[in-house]
Amino acid sequence: MTYFEKLFWVSFPYIMLTMFVVGHIYRYNTDQFGWSAKSSEFLEKKQLKWGSILFHYGIIFVFFGHVAGILVPKAVYDLLGVTDHMYHMGAVWIGGLAGIATIIGVLLLMVRRFTVKRIFINSTFRDILVLILLTLIIVSGFVNTVWYTGRGVAFEYRETISPWFRGILALNPMPELMIGIPLGFKIHVVSAFLIFGLWPFTRLVHVWSLPLEYLNRKFVVYKAIYSRRILMMQSNRLKK
Numbered sequence: 645m646t647y648f649e650k651l652f653w654v655s656f657p658y659i660m661l662t663m664f665v666v667g668h669i670y671r672y673n674t675d676q677f678g679w680s681a682k683s684s685e686f687l688e689k690k691q692l693k694w695g696s697i698l699f700h701y702g703i704i705f706v707f708f709g710h711v712a713g714i715l716v717p718k719a720v721y722d723l724l725g726v727t728d729h730m731y732h733m734g735a736v737w738i739g740g741l742a743g744i745a746t747i748i749g750v751l752l753l754m755v756r757r758f759t760v761k762r763i764f765i766n767s768t769f770r771d772i773l774v775l776i777l778l779t780l781i782i783v784s785g786f787v788n789t790v791w792y793t794g795r796g797v798a799f800e801y802r803e804t805i806s807p808w809f810r811g812i813l814a815l816n817p818m819p820e821l822m823i824g825i826p827l828g829f830k831i832h833v834v835s836a837f838l839i840f841g842l843w844p845f846t847r848l849v850h851v852w853s854l855p856l857e858y859l860n861r862k863f864v865v866y867k868a869i870y871s872r873r874i875l876m877m878q879s880n881r882l883k884k
């Protein structure tokens with residue numbers, strides 16, 4: 645194994661994961677007022693609506709697809725009687741549809757950021773970098789799904805990328821599993837780890853501020869401060 649292979653499949657992921665953890669602690673302690681999605685809805689609404697809805701719904705499905713394909717070992721599917729064909733059909737159709745929604749969403753968001761002047765001049769370098777990286781990750785993931793998984797080409801990432809990823813999390817790196825994987829998957833995984841490292845320093849921190857308490861909170865009852873009768877009494881008084 646070459647020095648570069650070790651760098652890519654052992655050192656780099658751990659550097660990025662360390663930046664992810666330490667960066668979040670640092671940002672939380674130093675910049676709580678800046679911890680936000682930096683919504684630009686007040687600058688432009690129409691394009692944001694479709695871009696954001698498609699991207700967010702798509703990415704939620706993509707996330708659960710990754711849990712199913714990367715974190716759950718293939719042995720579990722074998723034990724449950726889920727054949728490779730059944731698994732790949734699910735990955736291509738459910739993952740593919742989620743991928744299409746996410747791609748359309750992220751492209752709409754990208755076009756909006758570059759073509760709406762008031763959005764562009766209010767964007768930082770980091771906002772644009774995040775969007776470009778997201779596009780690269782999503783497009784490369786989708787191309788891999790269509791090109792390899794969809795065409796039934798014999799590349800089983802559940803025996804290479806998935807155990808490698810779980811090994812990284814379990815502090816048991818197995819870089820040899822990543823040698824010889826197709827280039828598209830290499831680009832996808834490296835750019836995904838890059839975004840993990842940059843995550844705490846970008847607007848992506850808003851992901852951890854999902855207002856889940858809203859699902860369970862008590863209703864807020866809004867009442868008009870003045871009743872119609874009081875308003876009429878006041879206007880009568882004014883007339884006198």
Ligand code: HEM
Nearest residue numbers: 706709735739740742743781782785786789793801833836
């Ligand atoms: C290091 C972390 C990641 C690994 C190991 C990984 C691995 C993979 C693999 C193996 C596939 C092919 C799935 C299939 O064909 O069945 C895939 C697809 C895909 N990935 Fe990732 N991925 C990672 C992170 C991400 C991130 C952060 C995003 C989004 C921002 C993402 C978005 C996608 C998309 C859109 C697809 C297309 C298929 C689908 O819609 O699920 N991935 N990824």
